[in-house]
Amino acid sequence: MSGDAATLWPRVAEGLRRDLGVRTFDHWLKPVRFADYCSLSGVVTLETPSRFSANWINERFGDRLELAWRHHLPAVRSVLVRAGAASSERSVAAMTPAPSLPGLQPPSAMTPAAASPFDARLSFDRFVVARSNILAANAARRMAMAEVPQFNPLYLCSGTGQGKTHLLHAIAQSYAAIDPAATIILMSAEKFMLEFVGAMRGGDMMAFKTRLRAADLLLLDDLQFVIGKNSTQEELLHTIDDLMTAGKRLVVTADRPPAMLDGVEARLLSRLSGGLVADIEAPEDDLRERIIRQRLAAMPMVEVPDDVVAYLVKHFTRNIRELEGALNKLLAYAALTGARVDLTLAEDRLAENVRSARPRITIDEIQRAVCAHYRLDKAEMASKRRVRAVARPRQVAMYLAKELTPRSYPEIGRRFGGRDHSTVIHAVRTVEALRVTDSELDAEIAAIRRSLNS
Structure with a gap:
């Protein structure tokens, strides 16, 4: 099967070249090579010359790569881009999978290439805690402990880019370490909906129901995507009821509290509100600075002056994702051009990011x-x-x-x-x-x- 998948990569790459544009494709994806495909886990592994480019591609093009592969090979569930064999950093990069694999197979059934389908970068150790997120962070840690959680389900809500998905991956990884035999499924609510519709059309509802109800820990991201989808909500309600009755664990995220999810059935809202609803507020100045310092501490060869850090903290206030994206853009430009990172460079290269980062009206x-x-x-x-x-x-x-x-x-x-x-x-x-x-x-x-x- 790996050989068959290898023959598809040129077609996948050509489609990406058309969609992304020649310049972007040649700069980032042209050096990528096919490495492996595991039919059991559904993971495609690609290789690129450096750990830096692997991390950048995973972050910027991970979703696009998954969609492109699924167009040619529907069984693909995730795409991992890692540093190639020629890189001394391969052993580290191989621990950094793409972030959106929907489920975790028992370790005994997994190949070494797919030893952890969750993003190793999104761990509790790398989640910076402050007043704005301490309740959600502590509740997430409790959910990942061996003891039966006091609150179940756990409902995490915040605006985009505040750390909800980070906590989902952290919970999954920690719980998998505590109970290696546990069946853990992490998927977006949108993917839940698409798989549900696909199962109905394909007459495969029993397999869909069986897989989800076998989960010891189910983590659903971005629940707001099922708003107005009545049949999907009904199936989700039954899934939650079955899991709760069996004493299984459930974590859900959304961009607003349950009471504000207009278009969601009252019975579903009642189930979701029955545990703990934990808000993640907009990150305060201190948290944003600590996050930047943490990222830079992992890159000791990179020098970023204090005034550049202050510039990032001042202008990227809305969410952590925009803050990290701005930092990555600045460092990537400096690495690829040899430019020195200073305030002038930051103001020049991040001007458009600053304009788009201004708070949006709700x-x-x-x-x-x-x-x-x-x-x-x-x-x-x-x-x-x-x-x-x-x-x-x-x-x-x-x-x-x-x-x-x-x-x-x-x-x-x-x-x-x-x-x-x-x-x-x-x-x-x-x-x-x-x-x-x-x-x-x-x-x-x-x-x-x-x-x-x-």
Whole structure:
């Protein structure tokens, strides 16, 4: 099977070259070579000349590589890029698998190339703890202990890039070390949905159910992706019930608390809220600096002045992923060009990153700002009242939600009391037309936007 997979790599590579562009492909992926494919674990192993490029490709192109391989070989479950045999760092790089393998087979059934399907970099030792994440971090450690956890399920919620997925991998690795015979499955809620739909269409529901219910520890990432998917929610509910009844462990992550998951069935929300809901707040200055220092400590040959660290801490405040991405971009540029890392280089190379890292406005913030301006209770945004004093501000909030956030019409409708997407479209068009003819309303909207931007 490895030989068959090897013949597919040129076709996979050609597709990536078209999708990513010649320049990006030639710079990063052209040196990559096929190494192995394990049909048992579904892991494709690729090799690149250095550990640095292997880590960069895993982080930047891991998901794209998985999708490209699955297009030609649907049985592929994960892609690992490691340093090649010519590199003295191979033994270390081989311990760093791609982050998104959905499940862990018992060690006795795994090949050495797939000894740990979880990202070794995402461990508890490398998770920096501060006030903003201490509850989630401690709860995650408890979930990975041999003792029966006090709270089950564990529900971790935060905005993107705050460390939820890091904790999932850390829990999985720690629990696997404590109980090597345990069956551990880590998958995104979106993958749960896709596998569920595929099993229904393929008449393979029994195998799907059996695999999930055999888990001793099930970890589901980004639950918000099942919003509005009723059949998927029903199957997820049954899976959770079976696992809880059997005394198994469950960890779920989402970008908002259970109560704010509009479009999710009440019974499912009740199950998810029955354990511990642990928030991860936006990282404070001290945490961001400690994370940068930790990353740099692992690279003693790299010199980054204090003023560059301070620049990163100041401008990348929203989440850890953007902060680390900016640091990686800066170090990659310096390594590939021989440039010295200083404040001038940081300001020049990271200008676009800084612009995109500015805090984004949320629907909740828009609703609060509109209600403050019109002196309404925020509950009116979701109410059924149609009096003009309520309906017009609600339309303004819907309009601003479409203008200032990336949310779709159905998503916006759900945040306004479960309204249909056509209602949101009508509100947006109404306000757009009124802004042309009603100068007072136009001024009010401008004032609300200023308050949001400030």
